[in-house]
Every structure is written in structure tokens, then in C-alpha cells.
Amino acid sequence: MAKVRGLVCRECGREYPVEPIHVCEFCFGPLEVIYDYDEIKRNISRSKIEEGPKSLWRYIDLLPVEEPTVGLTAGFTPLKKAENLGRELGLENLYIKDDSVNHPTLSFKDRVVSVALSKAKEFGFDTAACASTGNLANSVSAHAAQAGMNCFVFIPANLETQKIIGSLVFNPTVVAVEGTYDDVNRLCSEIANELQWAFVNINIRPFYAEGSKTLAFEVVEQLGWKAPDAVVAPAASGSLVTKIWKGLKELLKVGLISELNTRVYGAQALGCSPIAQAWKEGSDFVTPVKPNTIAKSIAIGNPADGIYALNVTKESMGDWETATDEEIIEGIKLLAETEGIFTETAGGTTIAVLKKLAMTGKIRKDEVIVAYITGNGYKTMEVLDGHLKTPVKIKASLKDFKEKVLVKT
Ligand SMILES: *Cc1c(COP(=O)(O)O)cnc(C)c1O
Ligand SMILES: [Zn+2]
Numbered sequence: 229m230a231k232v233r234g235l236v237c238r239e240c241g242r243e244y245p246v247e248p249i250h251v252c253e254f255c256f257g258p259l260e261v262i263y264d265y266d267e268i269k270r271n272i273s274r275s276k277i278e279e280g281p282k283s284l285w286r287y288i289d290l291l292p293v294e295e296p297t298v299g300l301t302a303g304f305t306p307l308k309k310a311e312n313l314g315r316e317l318g319l320e321n322l323y324i325k326d327d328s329v330n331h332p333t334l335s336f337k338d339r340v341v342s343v344a345l346s347k348a349k350e351f352g353f354d355t356a357a358c359a360s361t362g363n364l365a366n367s368v369s370a371h372a373a374q375a376g377m378n379c380f381v382f383i384p385a386n387l388e389t390q391k392i393i394g395s396l397v398f399n400p401t402v403v404a405v406e407g408t409y410d411d412v413n414r415l416c417s418e419i420a421n422e423l424q425w426a427f428v429n430i431n432i433r434p435f436y437a438e439g440s441k442t443l444a445f446e447v448v449e450q451l452g453w454k455a456p457d458a459v460v461a462p463a464a465s466g467s468l469v470t471k472i473w474k475g476l477k478e479l480l481k482v483g484l485i486s487e488l489n490t491r492v493y494g495a496q497a498l499g500c501s502p503i504a505q506a507w508k509e510g511s512d513f514v515t516p517v518k519p520n521t522i523a524k525s526i527a528i529g530n531p532a533d534g535i536y537a538l539n540v541t542k543e544s545m546g547d548w549e550t551a552t553d554e555e556i557i558e559g560i561k562l563l564a565e566t567e568g569i570f571t572e573t574a575g576g577t578t579i580a581v582l583k584k585l586a587m588t589g590k591i592r593k594d595e596v597i598v599a600y601i602t603g604n605g606y607k608t609m610e611v612l613d614g615h616l617k618t619p620v621k622i623k624a625s626l627k628d629f630k631e632k633v634l635v636k637t
Contacts, residue, residue: 230267232292235259235434238536246292248351248426250433258532259434261292269482274453277484284339284442290478291442292435297349298375299342301331303442307450307598312566313579317586321596323456324563325447327603328571333370333394334604335363335525335572336443336468341371341428343439348426354378355425359416361409361464361525362391363603368428369398380425382412387524390607408519410530429465437533440468444475447598448485455479457595458491458546460582462574462602463503464526466537469494472600473540492546493590494537495581497523497556497573503534504548507541514538522553522611523573525603547590551580557615559583560605570605578602 235244239257250259272289280286284303285296306326314322327336341364345356356372357380358364365381372379379400383392384407395402405412413430420430428436448455455476463469473492480488496504499521506514514534519527531537541547551559559579563569571579582599585591605612622628 231263231271231289233262233264236262248348248353248431250431261434261438263290263292263478265478265481272482272484274449274484277449284342284439284446287442287445290445290475290482291343292438293343293346294350296342296346298345298371299338302338302342303330304446305330307447308567308569310567310599313563316562316566317583318593319586319591319595319597320593322582323447323451323596323598324567324569325443325598325600326569327443328569328575328601328605332374333363333366334607335367336440336600336602337363337367338371339442340364340436340439341367344428344432344436345371345375345377345426347435348377348428348432349375351426353424353426355380355423357381357416357419357425357427358429359409359413359427360429361527362387362394362607363525364429365400365402366391366394366607369395369400369402372400373398377426382416384409384412384524388608388610390609391524394607409528410516413528413530433532437467437471440471441475441478443468443600444472445479448476448479451596451598453485454596455485455488455490456598457489458493458585458591459598459600460493460495460578460585461600462523462526462577463494463496463537464528464531464574466494466503466531466533468600468602469540470533470536473544490544491591492540492544493581493585494541494546494548495577496548496550497521497526497577498550498552499523500527500529501548501550502529503531503537504550506534507538507548512538521556521573523556523577525572525574525608526577547585549581549584551577551584555580557611560612561615563601564605569601571601572603572605572608573611574603575601575605 237252559576
């Protein structure tokens with residue numbers, strides 16, 4: 229593969245061939261895909277991308293896959309100018325990158341899974357698996373069904389009912405583990421050592437993670453090949469934040485943009501904010517926490533990419549902010565009421581943090597701001613119980629309608 233040079237250890241820089249491996253044998257650092265950017269620069273152009281498929285595969289030159297075979301419909305989601313929300317927050321150029329309508333399972337995870345399972349197929353795996361906070365399990369289940377692969381997804385037992393059903397419908401084996409996501413992940417790492425399965429976010433992780441870069445590529449293309457002044461994205465493992473920044477830098481490297489001054493802001497739920505806490509303390513390491521938040525999709529207490537996500541905010545001159553559960557619900561409602569977009573708790577976290585950044589003047593009125601909405605509210609409806617108006621119940625009579633609806637509202 230001319231475009232991919234191999235894998236490289238993010239800690240010691242040792243290089244490895246393209247294989248389903250994810251840690252360095254020498255220092256146990258995580259491995260990352262490295263590309264031959266000179267080669268890519270010779271082949272890539274704005275017009276070639278624009279003529280490509282209306283999916284994330286239009287950026288195949290910057291993805292570690294030869295021929296996509298799984299997840300052909302993921303990506304290329306709307307970038308919506310958020311006039312109403314912008315007015316509310318005093319931002320004139322606010323955009324929502326709306327992965328709540330990603331295909332097929334309504335979260336940004338369809339991007340990473342498309343890349344991971346296309347790669348797993350290239351490697352010859354017949355079984356797909358993952359450790360998940362919910363959305364990943366949904367996406368792996370759906371894509372394994374498409375690809376005709378066996379499927380095992382591992383989740384914390386206390387996930388939202390809709391998220392569990394959203395996996396079960398594709399008929400994988402769903403393993404509900406007693407414990408937190410971090411317990412699930414530790415168990416899966418042990419299983420991955422013993423079985424020849426494609427664990428998308430363990431042994432396939434270097435390839436999986438590359439899929440998130442497309443959230444940077446698409447935004448830049450949709451803004452007319454300009455990088456925004458600031459982006460706000462939620463963080464669980466910290467991979468998404470890390471890869472949005474990597475994606476932006478790659479566009480600069482291969483000449484698709486000529487300047488990059490984007491500040492990256494990370495959003496975490498206060499009840500599980502190990503990266504934001506490390507940032508506030510100025511610490512170079514991330515101390516694991518035990519999650520306690522309604523934002524289950526981003527409840528990772530021991531984030532694998534935490535330190536790399538901290539580096540992103542340092543390098544890009546961004547920041548980290550947190551949101552309480554109450555603020556997350558307010559964020560969900562604010563986005564729904566102003567823009568007609570129903571997001572889940574992760575998106576509520578993004579909006580709550582966006583609001584804080586606007587209120588404190590960290591992002592300014594005239595700047596081009598992109599908020600990443602990474603998941604769909606129809607999967608976490610139970611968190612809104614007791615937080616919304618209830619239906620007005622009436623008999624099927626005009627009289628009742630006039631008395632109970634018109635008079636009261
Ligand atoms: C997984 C997930 C994230 C965070 O992903 P990381 O790459 O682990 O930081 C954000 N939003 C939603 C909806 C997710 O499912
Ligand atoms: Zn190493």
C-alpha cells in the first residue's frame with residue numbers, strides 16, 4: 229500500500245508493518261498509522277474528493293484501507309448553519325456537524341467502524357467484536373450483519389435500554405458485563421489476547437481511530453475548504469478529539485488547505501471528566517476516575533488517548549470544559565428547541581460546553597465555530613423522563629380541546 233508506510237509507536241517512534249496489532253512491544257505505547265504524505269499529496273486534490281462518493285470514502289486517500297467493503301454509507305453528514313442557536317449564544321457563525329443522522333446507526337461510530345471492519349476484512353478476520361459504551365456496539369452489530377461476520381459486543385450491564393435493543397436487533401451476541409466500561413475494556417483486552425477476533429477498538433484500534441479524521445475533513449470541505457476558528461467535541465477515550473486535530477493537520481500537510489488556526493475544545497461530563505481535570509491541574513498524566521454521569525456514551529474513566537487529547541488542546545490553544553448532568557439535559561433541550569436536532573447526552577455535553585465557552589468569551593461572536601453532535605437522542609430518551617412538558621390529554625371533542633388546550637396555552 230503506497231499511501232501507508234506502516235504503524236508507529238506514539239511513544240518511542242519504533243515502526244511496525246501493517247498488522248492487527250496496537251501496542252509497541254518495547255514500551256507498550258499505542259501504535260498509530262503513518263502515511264507517505266508526499267505520495268498522497270501527488271494523488272489527492274479538492275476536485276478528486278468532490279467527485280468521490282457521498283460518504284466518508286471520498287477521503288480514502290487519507291484512510292488506511294485499500295478497497296472499502298464495509299460501511300459504504302457512513303459519513304458525509306450535514307453541516308448545518310445554526311442561526312437560532314447562534315442567536316441564543318451570541319455567535320454569528322455557528323455550525324452543527326450533525327452525526328446524529330449518520331448511517332446506519334445514528335452516531336459518529338459508524339465512521340470508525342466502517343474503517344475498522346473494512347480493514348478487518350482485508351486482514352481476513354471472520355469475527356467482529358468491541359468493548360462499548362453503547363454506540364460502538366450498535367455500529368459494530370450493524371456492520372457485522374452487513375459484512376456477514378460473527379459478532380460479539382461487550383457493554384456495561386447498566387446501559388440505556390434503547391442502546392441495548394439497538395444492538396440486539398442485528399442479532400449479535402451481546403455480553404452485558406457487571407461493571408463500568410473500564411472493566412469491560414480490561415476484560416476485552418484479555419479476550420483479544422486469546423482469540424483471533426477483530427476487536428475494533430483493541431487490536432484494530434490504530435485503523436479504527438483513523439475513521440474519526442473524516443469528521444475534520446468533511447467540515448473543512450463543507451466550509452469551502454477552510455478550517456474553522458474553533459471546534460467543540462465530546463471526549464470519552466479522547467480518540468475523537470485527537471483525530472480531529474490529526475485530520476486538520478493532514479489537510480495542511482497534503483496541501484488541501486493553506487493555513488490552520490483551529491482551536492480544539494474538549495467537552496466532558498463533570499461526573500466523568502478525567503481529561504478535563506488533568507488539564508485544569510496542569511498535569512501531564514490522566515488519573516482514572518469512576519464514572520458517575522447520565523452521559524453513558526462518554527463515560528470512560530480511564531481514557532486510552534487522554535494524554536494525546538491533552539496535547540491537542542495544548543498545541544491548538546484550545547481548552548477543556550465540563551457539564552453537570554443538569555446542564556447536559558439543558559443542552560439537549562436547547563439544541564432541540566433552537567435547531568430541531570435531537571441529540572443524546574454526548575451532544576448535550578457539547579452544547580453545554582459550547583454555551584460556557586460563548587458566555588466566558590473564549591469563543592467570539594464573529595468566529596467560525598463548529599460543534600460536533602456525535603449521537604442521536606432517540607437512543608437515550610430515558611434521561612429526559614421528568615424533564616419535559618407532558619402531553620395534554622383530552623377527549624376527542626372540540627369542547628375539550630378549547631377548554632384544555634387553547635385556554636391553558
Ligand atoms: C464514543 C463516543 C464519543 C467519544 O469518543 P472517543 O473517541 O472515545 O473520545 C463521543 N460521542 C458519542 C456519541 C460516542 O458514542
Ligand atoms: Zn514504543
